[in-house]
Structures are given as structure tokens and as C-alpha cells.
Amino acid sequence: xxxxxxxxxxxxxxxxxxxxxxxxxxxxxxxxxxxxxxxxxxxxxxxxxxxxxxxxxxxxxxxxxxxxxxxxxxxxxxxxxxxxxxxxxxxxxxxxxxxxxxxxxxxxxxxxxxxxxxxxxxxxxxxxxxxxxxxxxxxxxxxxxxxxxxxxxxxxxxxxxxxxxxxxxxxxxxxxxxxxxxxxxxxxxxxxxxxxxxxxxxxxxxxxxxxxxxxxxxxxxxxxxxxxxxxxxxxxxxxxxxxxxxxxxxxxxxxxxxxxxxxxxxxxxxxxxxxxxxxxxxxxxxxxxxxxxxxxxxxxxxxxxxxxxxxxxxxxxxxxxxxxxxxxxxxxxxxxxxxxxxxx
Amino acid sequence: xxxxxxxxxxxxxxxxxxxxxxxxxxxxxxxxxxxxxxxxxxxxxxxxxxxxxxxxxxxxxxxxxxxxxxxxxxxxxxxxxxxxxxxxxxxxxxxxxxxxxxxxxxxxxxxxxxxxxxxxxxxxxxxxxxxxxxxxxxxxxxxxxxxxxxxxxxxxxxxxxxxxxxxxxxxxxxxxxxxxxxxxxxxxxxxxxxxxxxxxxxxxxxxxxxxxxxxxxxxxxxxxxxxxxxxxxxxxxxxxxxxxxxxxxxxxxxxxxxxxxxxxxxxxxxxxxxxxxxxxxxxxxxxxxxxxxxxxxxxxxxxxxxxxxxxxxxxxxxxxxxxxxxxxxxxxxxxxxxxxxxxx
Numbered sequence: 001x002x003x004x005x006x007x008x009x010x011x012x013x014x015x016x017x018x019x020x021x022x023x024x025x026x027x028x029x030x031x032x033x034x035x036x037x038x039x040x041x042x043x044x045x046x047x048x049x050x051x052x053x054x055x056x057x058x059x060x061x062x063x064x065x066x067x068x069x070x071x072x073x074x075x076x077x078x079x080x081x082x083x084x085x086x087x088x089x090x091x092x093x094x095x096x097x098x099x100x101x102x103x104x105x106x107x108x109x110x111x112x113x114x115x116x117x118x119x120x121x122x123x124x125x126x127x128x129x130x131x132x133x134x135x136x137x138x139x140x141x142x143x144x145x146x147x148x149x150x151x152x153x154x155x156x157x158x159x160x161x162x163x164x165x166x167x168x169x170x171x172x173x174x175x176x177x178x179x180x181x182x183x184x185x186x187x188x189x190x191x192x193x194x195x196x197x198x199x200x201x202x203x204x205x206x207x208x209x210x211x212x213x214x215x216x217x218x219x220x221x222x223x224x225x226x227x228x229x230x231x232x233x234x235x236x237x238x239x240x241x242x243x244x245x246x247x248x249x250x251x252x253x254x255x256x257x258x259x260x261x262x263x264x265x266x267x268x269x270x271x272x273x274x275x276x277x278x279x280x281x282x283x284x285x286x287x288x289x290x291x292x293x294x295x296x297x298x299x300x301x302x303x304x305x306x307x308x309x310x311x312x313x314x315x316x317x318x319x320x321x322x323x324x325x326x327x328x329x330x331x332x333x334x335x336x337x338x339x340x341x342x343x344x
Numbered sequence: 345x346x347x348x349x350x351x352x353x354x355x356x357x358x359x360x361x362x363x364x365x366x367x368x369x370x371x372x373x374x375x376x377x378x379x380x381x382x383x384x385x386x387x388x389x390x391x392x393x394x395x396x397x398x399x400x401x402x403x404x405x406x407x408x409x410x411x412x413x414x415x416x417x418x419x420x421x422x423x424x425x426x427x428x429x430x431x432x433x434x435x436x437x438x439x440x441x442x443x444x445x446x447x448x449x450x451x452x453x454x455x456x457x458x459x460x461x462x463x464x465x466x467x468x469x470x471x472x473x474x475x476x477x478x479x480x481x482x483x484x485x486x487x488x489x490x491x492x493x494x495x496x497x498x499x500x501x502x503x504x505x506x507x508x509x510x511x512x513x514x515x516x517x518x519x520x521x522x523x524x525x526x527x528x529x530x531x532x533x534x535x536x537x538x539x540x541x542x543x544x545x546x547x548x549x550x551x552x553x554x555x556x557x558x559x560x561x562x563x564x565x566x567x568x569x570x571x572x573x574x575x576x577x578x579x580x581x582x583x584x585x586x587x588x589x590x591x592x593x594x595x596x597x598x599x600x601x602x603x604x605x606x607x608x609x610x611x612x613x614x615x616x617x618x619x620x621x622x623x624x625x626x627x628x629x630x631x632x633x634x635x636x637x638x639x640x641x642x643x644x645x646x647x648x649x650x651x652x653x654x655x656x657x658x659x660x661x662x663x664x665x666x667x668x669x670x671x672x673x674x675x676x677x678x679x680x681x682x683x684x685x686x687x688x
Binding site for chain 2: 093094097098099101102104162233234236256257258259260263266267270271272273274275277278279280281282283284285286287288
């Protein structure tokens, strides 16, 4: 079977591997239907983060269950499932509190190889999310919507959930990548009245508006802060979907006293001045999304009911053999997010 | 009239001043009934923070309205009121969002001189909290309970509110000063099932238990973390009522993934590593309490109904003339909090 692997910075290839088998009682083997490239994949693609050559990659997919280990009882062969990048056990303190992205029983080695024909998914019993019916029951657009529930839509939702967005809120979304755009969807889904998307790219501004943004701010840094404060007097909630020092700084400054910043952009700088938080009662929350929790509670139903259309973030489509082009399109910002169609 | 003033580090005196008058339409002049010394007063008393010699001091009191400015319509002369250290206007974005401690219309110069016979209270219309009846309608203990609603009980409540303590939670409270002890009361009031108070002083441990603490941890630093994790597997909410670097660090470490730290201890170090927050989805909230909001919504009723007895934090009582002794008792940790009885 074919799987995408990282060869060197800027170079992706597809290689033949043995088809994976169930090894542990908690495994499931999936035949992948669709996968995609994440903004975070660009870190090692660009050589910013180290990654061993020959490593299978990808962490977002939907697929069909081929076989399951003895202790996997919640799903069975033939089921159509979302394969989240998280692998929550469902019974530790983190999972029970609704933070399965921080499952106390998972290891990082579990999250590899989703961009391939087959995947051994570890800790499968609780983490996999069953989709009703089969892929053939869905339109192409719906399959794309479902695929986003493996990571990007759930991550955007995590930004909104941890920023505690509620009915009637004024919300600022920092970041116009696929996660930020899904953050706009999430803010709208949670009832925000006004959603200000920070974006300077026309195609992304357009999609942000389609997803529910009421205002676009193209400025950055202190100019962006001034503009948002002029528009709103201070946001109730801020979704930080970038992770740079400047973005976090802007996020803290655009909130009114008592606002909460929900951040899902992996922080590029650890140290920050938290007095700026204290003296304005600004909350800082966020981290790794609770994919299975959000899919089951909110997102799968919202997609199935046609209430949200996060699959629109896939602006380019590739076959597995074109994996290099899929990464290049993201790297050069020619695609908001690259879709990889693997099987029917 | 007599007012306590700061003379030099370690030296308090009582001085004669002209009785204050209404100067602005938003002023009220109060005759102070009881006041008290705050842990934060010790910073300048000890010379850690600079303060000009001759400065009137104190920021917590209950009293009787003597006169009001033209635009003060919500209270009238003769009313018995709580004089919060906050001076919310009631109509800015911060006040409307329930964060009147960060009122966008207040200035710091408003918060001085509560430890005296009379006080000119600025921005009085919304901020003052009317207490039913007159001081003579209350027992001595009840007057003490009411006095805590000017700051310390509201600040403890803010720790619990921003830590998002809810029914059934396991809560850790860091700090066994008057604020921390009021944090225990607040956690209990919000329905926490298990409350772990970190304290190494027998008298404070006893009061913490009386207020609702179910467990006491006397360890500090990493030993405290290990003990709490052994007891709970990670707290749902953490009240940080100290402000030292070690305390904030411990607060972040004792939470389960997704826990929220509510901090009211004024931070002694601005820079902190917030990656520790991100990778465990730990929230960091808190700041200056919303005194008027909490008093009106929750705390005044809780005191009037006898549900909470925060006045027990006053373990020593003084007359205004004994102001030096009142500060010394706090400084030497002979009193948890010093009460100053000024008039009937």
C-alpha cells in the first residue's frame, strides 16, 4: 500500500509499505478515503522542525474500518469513521473533562501516517467517530466537510470554545488560514453577533465573510488593535489561530476587560508578560483541540444538518501520487488547504 | 476629623483633616463605621512599594452616606452602604460585562482614605452598595461580614468565579491569608465538592476547614503539587491568592488538563512560560475583583441570609487611634486580618 513520507525539507514522496495489521487489542486498521495537509505539516516540510527522513506523515483523515482489535467494541469493520488526530481513551481525567486532546493515556507516536491508503489507528475504541452510512451516501462537498472534523474544524471550534464565545458576543479571529476560517464558523455556530476576521488576502476575506464574518480588518499589530477598538470598544472573545508573538500580543490587546483569548496557534514563544492579562482581567485559554468530544457533541450534527460547510477550506484537490504538489500549494499559499482524495 | 496616614515604612499615624465635602456631582461623603487593613497595604507599609509620606490610606469600609452630589440618585443621605475599593461607573464596556474592577472611567487616585472617620467616595452612584437598614440592625459579627464585601470576600469570590468553579468541582486554593480563606468560602458557595486549602498555619487551617475546606495540604512547591495530584489526579479549578512566582507555578501544575486558574494575587513577576498552559489546556484568568457586581449578584444576599461568615477573618480588633498596632498585627502575622472599629 502507498503512503506519503517525508524525504527532506521541501521533498515529499509516496512509498510502498506492507498493509498495516492490528497489533494491539486497542488498534483499528482503516482504509483511508480522504486525507489532507495541515498548516502545522509545513513546519517540518519547511525544515523549521526536524523530522526523520522516511517518516509517514499526515494526521487528518476519514476512512472505512477494515479490522479491529479485541477490545475495540464501539466500532466494527465496515463502519465509516472520522480519524481524529487526537486519540482520547475516553476514561481518563482529561477525556472525562472534555479535553481528549490532552488524553493522559496517549503518546505522540500515535499521530502519523494518515496520508496513505491504510492506517493503523491506535487507541481506537473511543477516539474514532462513527459517521452514519457510507461514503457513497454523501456528496463530494459533504465528504470534505466531514474530513475537516478530523482536525481543522475541531481546532477552530476549540478556539471559540476556550474563548468562551456565547450568544450575542463580539468576536475577533486572528489568523486567516484554514483554522482561523473554521474559527469564524465556530464563532457563528456558538451565536456570535459580530465576527471580525483579521485578514489581508482577498480569497480568504471572501471565505471569512461566507462563513459569517461581519467585518474584515486587514491591518496588523498596533494598527490592527486601534482599528478593532475603534470598531468595537473591545471584543468579548478573541480566537488566536496563529501562534506568533505578535498575534498573541494583538489578541490580548483587542479584548475588553474580562475578555477571554482562546488560542490554538501553537505558541512560537513560551515567555510572555502576563501582567497585561491580569490588569485587564483578560483570560488566556486554549491548547490542543478535543476533537472527538466536539465532533460528537456539536460538529458532526452541524455538518450532517448542512448548518456549516467547513469543507470549503479545501481550495485545491490532489491524488496521493501528487503529494509533493499538495504540499507545495500550501507552502506557496496557492491553496488555503490541500485535499488528498485516496479512495471511494 | 481623624484619618490614618502613612508616615514612613513601618510607621502609621492618625492625623486631623478637614471633614471632606462633595466636590463633584458624582461624589458621596460617607461617615465610616468600620474599616480594615488589607494584605496589599503591607507592601507599602513594609516599604516594598513606594508611597508618599502623609498619604491617607485604606480601601475597605462600610459607612453611612452623609451627603451626595447632584448626579448621585441611587443612594441618599442616611443610607448604610458598602464602600468597595472599586469605583465602577456601571455603564462602560467593562462594568456592563461584569468587570467593574476594571472600570474604564476610574482613576487610581479614587482609592484612598477609607481608614478614617469620613471619606469622599468618587464615582459613587453605581459603585456603592446599599445595605438594608442601619448598622444598629446588625450584630457585631454581621457588621464584620458586611465589611468583607468591600474587598476581601469579593476578591476571594473573583478567584473562584474566574477559575470557573462549578457544582461538584474539585478545587485547590493557594494562599491562606484572608483572601485565600474567602476563596474557600466562595468555592463552597459555588458548589465545589472538594476544596483543598494549601496552608501551613494551624489557625488558618482551622478557619479554612470551618469555611468548607475538605483537605489541607501543608507542603509547598513540587511537594505540594505531588500531594495534590496524589489526592485528586488534578483539580478542576485553582484559586491563586498569593501572586508569587512559585504560587502561580504550583497553580498551573495542580490542575487537570482543561482546568482554569483564577488568580487574584497581584503578580510579582510579569514574565511566565505560558507553554505550560498551552500543552495542558490550562486556562489563566483573574485580576481585580468586580466588587459591586458580586456584592449585588451574590454576596450581600449570602451574608444577609447567614449562609457565609467571612467576617471571621478579622481575628484582631482595633480603634482608629491604634492604627499602628493594627498594621503591626498583620505584618507580624498575629492577625489574619485587622478590623478597625470607627463609629456606631
